Amino acid sequence: MSDMILELNDISKSFDGKKVIEHLNLQVERNEFITLLGPSGCGKSTTLRIIGGFEKPDTGRVIFNGQDITDLAPDKRNLNTVFQKYSLFSHMNVAENIAFGLKLKKKSKAYIQDKIKYALKLVNLEGYEKRDPMSLSGGQQQRIAIARAIVNEPDLLLLDEPLGALDLKLRHDMQRELITIKKEVGITFIYVTHDQEEALTMSDKIVVMNKGIIQQMGTSKSIYDEPRNAFVADFIGESNIIDGIMLADKMVSILGRKVACVDVGFGVNEPVDVVIRPEDLEIKEAGSGYFDGRVLSVLYKGAYYEIKIKTEDYEWVSQNVTAPSVGDMVGLYVLPDNIQIMHKPRSEDAEVTRE
Amino acid sequence: MKRKYLSAPYLIWVVGFILLPLVTIAVSALMDKNGSFTLENILSIIDPINRQALLLSLGIAFGCTVICVLLAYPAAMVLKSLHLDKKGFAIFILILPMWMNFILRILAWQMILSNNGVLNLLLGKLGIGPLHISNSWVALMIGTVYDFLPFMILPIFNAISDIDEDTIEAARDLGAGSKAVFWKVILPLSAPGMVSGVIMVFVPAMTSFVIADILGGGKLQLIGNIIEQEFTKSMNWHAGSGLSISLMIFVLVSLAFTMKNDLKDKGTTVW
Numbered sequence: 307m308s309d310m311i312l313e314l315n316d317i318s319k320s321f322d323g324k325k326v327i328e329h330l331n332l333q334v335e336r337n338e339f340i341t342l343l344g345p346s347g348c349g350k351s352t353t354l355r356i357i358g359g360f361e362k363p364d365t366g367r368v369i370f371n372g373q374d375i376t377d378l379a380p381d382k383r384n385l386n387t388v389f390q391k392y393s394l395f396s397h398m399n400v401a402e403n404i405a406f407g408l409k410l411k412k413k414s415k416a417y418i419q420d421k422i423k424y425a426l427k428l429v430n431l432e433g434y435e436k437r438d439p440m441s442l443s444g445g446q447q448q449r450i451a452i453a454r455a456i457v458n459e460p461d462l463l464l465l466d467e468p469l470g471a472l473d474l475k476l477r478h479d480m481q482r483e484l485i486t487i488k489k490e491v492g493i494t495f496i497y498v499t500h501d502q503e504e505a506l507t508m509s510d511k512i513v514v515m516n517k518g519i520i521q522q523m524g525t526s527k528s529i530y531d532e533p534r535n536a537f538v539a540d541f542i543g544e545s546n547i548i549d550g551i552m553l554a555d556k557m558v559s560i561l562g563r564k565v566a567c568v569d570v571g572f573g574v575n576e577p578v579d580v581v582i583r584p585e586d587l588e589i590k591e592a593g594s595g596y597f598d599g600r601v602l603s604v605l606y607k608g609a610y611y612e613i614k615i616k617t618e619d620y621e622w623v624s625q626n627v628t629a630p631s632v633g634d635m636v637g638l639y640v641l642p643d644n645i646q647i648m649h650k651p652r653s654e655d656a657e658v659t660r661e
Numbered sequence: 662m663k664r665k666y667l668s669a670p671y672l673i674w675v676v677g678f679i680l681l682p683l684v685t686i687a688v689s690a691l692m693d694k695n696g697s698f699t700l701e702n703i704l705s706i707i708d709p710i711n712r713q714a715l716l717l718s719l720g721i722a723f724g725c726t727v728i729c730v731l732l733a734y735p736a737a738m739v740l741k742s743l744h745l746d747k748k749g750f751a752i753f754i755l756i757l758p759m760w761m762n763f764i765l766r767i768l769a770w771q772m773i774l775s776n777n778g779v780l781n782l783l784l785g786k787l788g789i790g791p792l793h794i795s796n797s798w799v800a801l802m803i804g805t806v807y808d809f810l811p812f813m814i815l816p817i818f819n820a821i822s823d824i825d826e827d828t829i830e831a832a833r834d835l836g837a838g839s840k841a842v843f844w845k846v847i848l849p850l851s852a853p854g855m856v857s858g859v860i861m862v863f864v865p866a867m868t869s870f871v872i873a874d875i876l877g878g879g880k881l882q883l884i885g886n887i888i889e890q891e892f893t894k895s896m897n898w899h900a901g902s903g904l905s906i907s908l909m910i911f912v913l914v915s916l917a918f919t920m921k922n923d924l925k926d927k928g929t930t931v932w
Contacts, residue, residue, distance in 0.1 A: 358834060359833075360830055360833075379833070379838070380830070380833040380834050381833050381834070381835075381836045381837055381838050381841075386834055386835065387830075387831070387834045389827050389830070389831055391825070391827050393825065393827040393828045393830070393831040394828075394831075395828065395831075395832075395846065395850075396828075396850070397849040397850055397852075406832070406835050406837075406845075407835035407836050410835065410836045410837055410841060411836060451831075454835070455834075455835075458835065458836070
């Protein structure tokens with residue numbers, strides 16, 4: 307228990323009768339980089355706002371450093387937020403922005419000066435003290451927002467899609483920088499994003515959310531390699547998700563063919579979802595794989611080709627470093643290890659597994 | 662070419678109704694009755710009676726502006742916090758009195774504040790009073806504030822509404838309580854709106870004479886009243902023009918001073 311910095315216990319929240327978060331339980335360890343990942347409207351930002359104190363949950367408690375802070379005002383919480391729109395104070399210069407929290411805490415002038423210098427160095431904007439924040443680029447403004455938050459030495463930093471407004475190249479640079487900053491300051495990060503690639507790159511732990519419910523929690527690798535349901539498989543990277551029937555342990559029927567896999571413990575003849583990642587789908591000569599199909603399209607993606615192949619009842623996506631020609635007949639094969647079998651969701655509405 | 666053509670009516674307006682009258686007043690101010698050049702009319706502002714009227718005008722205008730700011734901020738904050746569908750109605754109610762004739766509104770205040778008026782009637786029932794407010798600077802101040810308050814509330818409300826909710830949340834997040842949020846974020850970010858309000862209240866309050874006529878009972882002489890009398894009663898247009906010019910210079914200088922102190926580089930949005 308001692309290394310738990312934050313616990314959300316059975317949090318629910320509705321807006322105008324619409325449920326946004328349902329019975330959410332989450333534990334965050336000290337010094338962890340945890341990412342809440344999901345499509346817009348999945349409740350990830352609301353969860354962050356509840357932690358920050360800007361929303362009150364309808365039910366449930368928020369425990370921070372062992373203390374119940376559910377009813378505590380935002381300004382009384384020793385955590386800070388980096389907002390998506392930066393939200394810098396336009397009537398103050400960069401240094402005054404960064405000093406805002408420290409001045410409220412009545413720190414000495416010398417201390418504040420030191421902190422501003424240190425923070426600007428950390429975010430690679432040395433010498434920007436006197437600049438008007440509104441004259442800076444989006445990436446620079448976001449760095450100031452990060453500096454403004456971390457000078458307060460919060461126990462926990464909340465980041466609400468902080469890179470969402472930046473272009474791709476800058477986003478990649480900032481991802482690397484954020485990881486460096488995280489290591490340097492040793493603060494627990496809770497990061498919200500809808501960008502699965504961002505989540506996979508940066509996080510120690512990913513929490514995949516949909517419709518206010520946690521779908522899966524785990525390391526980047528475990529979530530990518532072993533998605534627990536079709537939603538996670540679909541949301542995290544591209545996937546081929548096919549209906550299948552489990553024939554026996556380690557044997558599944560896909561599109562009428564027997565395919566070897568490594569999954570056990572399913573019911574005999576149980577309908578299942580089968581997930582095959584595009585990079586795991588191998589293209590062979592026609593007749594030498596499980597399925598034969600015709601190449602529909604080939605797209606050059608830089609590091610690989612994205613190939614669409616149509617078999618009798620399904621359109622497959624494959625990623626490969628070499629490409630067949632459009633119209634070729636090819637065979638498709640997949641190693642047993644690379645097949646992921648999942649239970650079908652019980653209802654259409656909730657592609658969900660409750661924790 | 663087309664654009665120039667479109668701007669013609671405004672050009673006529675500016676020349677015919679702004680520049681020309683201004684020049685006429687200026688020329689008239691610089692002439693004596695015989696048509697020769699003099700600075701006497703403009704300098705007559707320092708005559709004891711005129712100076713006293715100017716100081717009273719300044720006092721009333723300054724006091725009125727301060728009271729309006731103090732009343733307008735809470736009102737604007739309340740308006741901002743209202744739900745969207747109630748906001749429109751609240752602003753409508755606020756503006757509604759402005760649709761009624763200005764003189765009528767002031768006459769109503771005369772009735773309310775007079776010795777046998779509504780206010781003293783009500784106070785009498787409570788065993789207080791009677792208060793002799795009418796024909797005093799208090800009555801004048803009440804009338805002026807009542808008349809100009811909406812011109813202070815609206816720009817301040819607009820400025821406060823323009824502040825991003827995220828900015829306020831960011832301040833809360835960094836440890837600012839409600840008071841600190843107001844003083845350190847809302848007030849400085851809405852300052853341009855306040856300056857607009859100050860201009861729209863201070864200038865007309867400084868130059869008006871009708872309110873003083875009605876609520877001052879002829880006992881209170883604002884500089885506006887004196888100018889009016891020069892034109893209508895004494896028929897001394899030269900003296901009236903001279904005082905007008907002095908007043909105008911005075912207003913411009915005091916506004917420029919406010920601008921410099923309050924706005925630094927943001928003044929352009931207001932001017």
